Amino acid sequence: MTGTGSARVETLASMRLASSGWHFSRAFVTHVWVLIVAAIAWELIARSANLFYFPPLTTVLEHARQMWFSGPASSGWLTQAFMADVASSLLRVVLGLLVAVVLGVLAGTAIGLLPRLGDLVDPTLQFARSVPPVALVPIFMLLFGIGSEMRITLIAFTSVWPILLNTITGVRSVEPLYHATARLFRIGIRKRLVYIVLPASAPLILAGLRVSTALALIVMVLSEMVAATSGIGYRLMFEQQSCTLANMWACIELLGTSGYLLNAIVVLLEKRLLRWLPTPRE
Amino acid sequence: MAGVVLVLALGELVTRSGAVDPQYVPHVSTVLRRMVELCGDASFLSHTLDTVQAWLIGLALSVVAGVVLGFVVGSNRFVYKSFQALFDFVRPIPSVALIPLGMLVIGQGMQLKLALIVYAATWPMLYNIVSAIRSLDRIQQETARVFHIGRHARFLHIFLPSTLPHLATGIRVASPIALVLAISVEMLGGSRTGLGVWILDANTGAGRADLVFAGTAIAGILGALGNWLLAVAERRLLPWHPSHRSDSTR
Numbered sequence: 001m002t003g004t005g006s007a008r009v010e011t012l013a014s015m016r017l018a019s020s021g022w023h024f025s026r027a028f029v030t031h032v033w034v035l036i037v038a039a040i041a042w043e044l045i046a047r048s049a050n051l052f053y054f055p056p057l058t059t060v061l062e063h064a065r066q067m068w069f070s071g072p073a074s075s076g077w078l079t080q081a082f083m084a085d086v087a088s089s090l091l092r093v094v095l096g097l098l099v100a101v102v103l104g105v106l107a108g109t110a111i112g113l114l115p116r117l118g119d120l121v122d123p124t125l126q127f128a129r130s131v132p133p134v135a136l137v138p139i140f141m142l143l144f145g146i147g148s149e150m151r152i153t154l155i156a157f158t159s160v161w162p163i164l165l166n167t168i169t170g171v172r173s174v175e176p177l178y179h180a181t182a183r184l185f186r187i188g189i190r191k192r193l194v195y196i197v198l199p200a201s202a203p204l205i206l207a208g209l210r211v212s213t214a215l216a217l218i219v220m221v222l223s224e225m226v227a228a229t230s231g232i233g234y235r236l237m238f239e240q241q242s243c244t245l246a247n248m249w250a251c252i253e254l255l256g257t258s259g260y261l262l263n264a265i266v267v268l269l270e271k272r273l274l275r276w277l278p279t280p281r282e
Numbered sequence: 283m284a285g286v287v288l289v290l291a292l293g294e295l296v297t298r299s300g301a302v303d304p305q306y307v308p309h310v311s312t313v314l315r316r317m318v319e320l321c322g323d324a325s326f327l328s329h330t331l332d333t334v335q336a337w338l339i340g341l342a343l344s345v346v347a348g349v350v351l352g353f354v355v356g357s358n359r360f361v362y363k364s365f366q367a368l369f370d371f372v373r374p375i376p377s378v379a380l381i382p383l384g385m386l387v388i389g390q391g392m393q394l395k396l397a398l399i400v401y402a403a404t405w406p407m408l409y410n411i412v413s414a415i416r417s418l419d420r421i422q423q424e425t426a427r428v429f430h431i432g433r434h435a436r437f438l439h440i441f442l443p444s445t446l447p448h449l450a451t452g453i454r455v456a457s458p459i460a461l462v463l464a465i466s467v468e469m470l471g472g473s474r475t476g477l478g479v480w481i482l483d484a485n486t487g488a489g490r491a492d493l494v495f496a497g498t499a500i501a502g503i504l505g506a507l508g509n510w511l512l513a514v515a516e517r518r519l520l521p522w523h524p525s526h527r528s529d530s531t532r
Contacts, residue, residue: 034364035371053387120285127286130509131502132462134378134469135478138485138494142306218376225378225470233379237470240382252379259374 055246064250081235086254089231092148093220093262096155100212104160105205108167109197118168129161133219137226151223151231158219159212166208170201203277206270213266217259232258290314308492316496326480326497333477334504336392336464337457340399344456347400348407349449355408356415377402377463381470390474395467403460407452414448450516457508465501477501 039057046056068086071079111118136154144150174197182192224233232251239247294310296302320326355365377398388394418441426436468478477497484493 032367034367038368053383120288123286124289126509127502127506130458130505131498132458132465132505134462134466135481135498135501137469138481139498141485142491142494214374214376217374218378221376222378222466225382236379236382240386243386245386248383252375252383255379256371256375259376260371263374 053245055249059246060249060253063244063246064254067247067250068254084230085232085235085251086258088148089220089224089233090258092151092155092223092231093216096152096220097159097209097212097216099152099156100160100163100216101209103156104163104208104212105167108164108205109171109193109201111164112168112171112201113197125161125164129165133158133215134222137223140223141227146227151220151228154223155216155219159216162208162211162215163205164208166204167201170204171197173204174200199276203274206266206273210263210266210270213262214259217255217262221255306491308495312492313495313499316492317499320493320496320500329475329480330477330500330504332392332473332475333461333464333468336395336399336476337461337504337508340396340464341403341453341457341460343396343400344403344460345407345449345453347404348452348456349411351404352408352411352415356412362412362416373405377459378466378470381467381472384467385470385472390472392473394472395464395476398467398472399460399463402463403456406455406459407449410448410452410455411445414445418444447516447520450512450520454509454512454516457512458505461501461505461508477504 042054043057045051046054068079068082069077071077071082111121133154136157140150140154140157144153178196178200179192182196187195220231221233221236224231225237228234232255236248236251239251290310297304297307297309355362380401381394381398384394384398388397422440423436426440431439464476465478467473468476469482473479477500481494481497481501484490484497
């Protein structure tokens, strides 16, 4: 039981971290000048000092344009390299996250509703999520080869934990009176799941999804750096070996932008799905 | 513990049943035996020690960096708002994406591991310190000032008790991140020693699936051990905040 307790504490801790108001702030809009100043500073310092490892921002952006956004109009100005690097990477993240959400919510609901099952699997769960995802790459290569399946499975395996643990906490925190009332009115288990348990645990599940999304992106890059032939991670390693710093920085910035957009999408989803909550969450 | 035994027994059954190729998925009992053997293997231990060293030193440096930066950013509204915008932009960059760049700029070795750990593991502490400072109880502070309680006593009796739990949470979140970064750097060629290097060698060099599984399991045990130790330490060292998480969950 102690394991479950500490898992709960950590889940809540990560939640609080995610919801501490830093993720998608108004400050980003009102203080956009800070970004402009930073960008200009980067440009000027890089130009004047002529640093090999830190090419000027405009050079980086130009390289990014040539690499990914200089294709024919028929394909929306996207190049073949964009399809190979970016599209395949994002597809892996989305698929991996989808698997993680489905498995995490299903298993989490089951474990949350059946305390004895929870006690039984808890130590194993605690251990499985403590294994650093990168250390799993060799094992997943043994199990699933070096194709996309391996990467998607690894993304799913890593990002399932925050969703799973938050679902367990959410399901367990459903007001017992609701269950009792539902039982009194002979409301079936399926209806109870859909109309009571799921809505009540939705805020926690979605908070878990936000943590998972950040993890998924990390594992995506990581898995693509080993034995891959496509993806942003592969491109990053390739450019490193050819020492093309501007292309490398373009990859890093693209990853940052992707992470920002993915997070924004999850936050929007969260706002939309949780509109019915009485007290608006920040 | 019954659950662990059950899962292991189930794994043993599956691996013995012939459903999976033992060359890729070794028997659970074999992996357990290898794990015990590895605990007496000098080369394995020195690699592991290298990783643990990077993990601990990196984490310690991140705590210092997080606290110092947290104070600077948290104590001034203007700085806080400006940095928030900048951090919103920098934070989504996955830290592992900086490993190739780091390898070019810093080169292989311990310094690279430490640099990346500090970059990745400082965030949780930084956020938590800043939000702790921003959410300090104004009335408490003003009451203290009214009663002419000195700066020193205010720091000791108001500031520390209300920020330390947040820092502790930050450390708990940061610890696994630091371990992941250490092993990532090792696996992606950023170091010649370490647990990651050892596991990779067992896989691609020796082709020994049993050793890969055993090494990975030990990495998992290290991570779990770290989580557990920090949880215990927090409960022991910060007893005045008995419900420090459950009351702030809305």
